[in-house]
Amino acid sequence: xxxxxxxxxxxxxxxxxxxxxxxxxxxxxxxxxxxxxxxxxxxxxxxxxxxxxxxxxxxxxxxxxxxxxxxxxxxxxxxxxxxxxxxxxxxxxxxxxxxxxxxxxxxxxxxxxxxxxxxxxxxxxxxxxxxxxxxxxxxxxxxxxxxxxxxxxxxxxxxxxxxxxxxxxxxxxxxxxxxxxxxxxxxxxxxxxxxxxxxxxxxxxxxxxxxxxxxxxxxxxxxxxxxxxxxxxxx
Numbered sequence: 001x002x003x004x005x006x007x008x009x010x011x012x013x014x015x016x017x018x019x020x021x022x023x024x025x026x027x028x029x030x031x032x033x034x035x036x037x038x039x040x041x042x043x044x045x046x047x048x049x050x051x052x053x054x055x056x057x058x059x060x061x062x063x064x065x066x067x068x069x070x071x072x073x074x075x076x077x078x079x080x081x082x083x084x085x086x087x088x089x090x091x092x093x094x095x096x097x098x099x100x101x102x103x104x105x106x107x108x109x110x111x112x113x114x115x116x117x118x119x120x121x122x123x124x125x126x127x128x129x130x131x132x133x134x135x136x137x138x139x140x141x142x143x144x145x146x147x148x149x150x151x152x153x154x155x156x157x158x159x160x161x162x163x164x165x166x167x168x169x170x171x172x173x174x175x176x177x178x179x180x181x182x183x184x185x186x187x188x189x190x191x192x193x194x195x196x197x198x199x200x201x202x203x204x205x206x207x208x209x210x211x212x213x214x215x216x217x218x219x220x221x222x223x224x225x226x227x228x229x230x231x232x233x234x235x
Contacts, residue, residue, distance in 0.1 A: 053145060061132035061141035062104040062112050075100035076224060086220045091213035093118035093206060094126065112140045113214065113221060119206035123198040124148045127157070131210040138172045142207055154199035164191065173211050181208040
């Protein structure tokens, strides 16, 4: 083979490599764009789903006809400097950075505080919930909003799987007494699930801690709760 033939072969090979490289780069660019678009659309859908689920849970705790405002948008930012200074937020567990305390009001008077609560000691990971507390210190309702507990066992904390979570309704720190805020297996008054004790134990403790916080912060919450509704803004 002549040197000219060798040069032509090398040139052809080089052109082929360059062409393939450009093709791969274009493919990677298009793929990245498609993935980014899908992620953006999925992110918006997930946000909408979470908002819808949260609104549904809020109105299950406090019926819509018991408030005269948009419950979802009437809240106190629990991570504001003012809240951290005056409220025992740590009792609610490792709550999200955008956690909000929702105020259920009628005629600018709060009758139920709905706390975002995180049980850090679920069987698999944290358990996210909403805990509604009436002004008399009794539970208005508890709803699990996110968890990764074992299907068929720990997932019975969900209302759609069992009525267990309704057992908190009307309970307070004196009913039962605080020492009895445990599963029956631990000497308390609450049922657990067959084959699953860790999950209900975590939820019960988180609800109890919420009631303890309410008692500690009752005076501050009362002051906040008498402020006029400011839809979409921090009261």
